[in-house]
Amino acid sequence: DVKVTQSSRYLVKRTGEKVFLECVQDMDHENMFWYRQDPGLGLRLIYFSYDVKMKEKGDIPEGYSVSREKKERFSLILESASTNQTSMYLCASRTGTSGNYNEQFFGPGTRLTVL
């Protein structure tokens, strides 16, 4: 079974803090993604990565950065957390091998509260 794990299920931080959300997958997937999920807005793509050291902006990258130093790990960084970044954050991974469109596998999510 593909496993995507996220470092914390729940996180509480203060405004202005630097926050790291970690995601690890164990299936040697090339592609990894960070989404945020808000009620009534669905999932919105923040950043994604096609491979190690690569990153692409998604639809809402402002206020976030990412790091992909190893294939299995994709980190989301909030440089200076703000209250409007209170949300559920979901990580996903997918094989990048050629062929048909491949399924994205999701982690359990990290619910971040910024006070």
Add this chain to the structure above:
Amino acid sequence: AQSVTQLDSQVPVFEEAPVELRCNYSSSVSVYLFWYVQYPNQGLQLLLKYLSGSTLVKGINGFEAEFNKSQTSFHLRKPSVHISDTAEYFCAVSDRRNTPLVFGKGTRLSVIA
């Protein structure tokens, strides 16, 4: 860019009744379509997907969906729901093989005993 519209934000239904969750996508020459389910306090799990071929797709837990190109729709159906189907359901689309999925806003299905 692709977009997805889930027409109902909430759908209440009695146990053992049929249900249809609606999904429309913006037109494209070719599309890849997915339905995911999210149970409370969990991540997303794939229910089914349409990549090509037969327009009727069967998934897990008795769900199925039909791809309708002329109506740009991919509605999800189940003939008889259970309490355990209570969850949020997301429709997602991509029009190119290596791009991220674009998700709809979700439909919350509540099954009432």
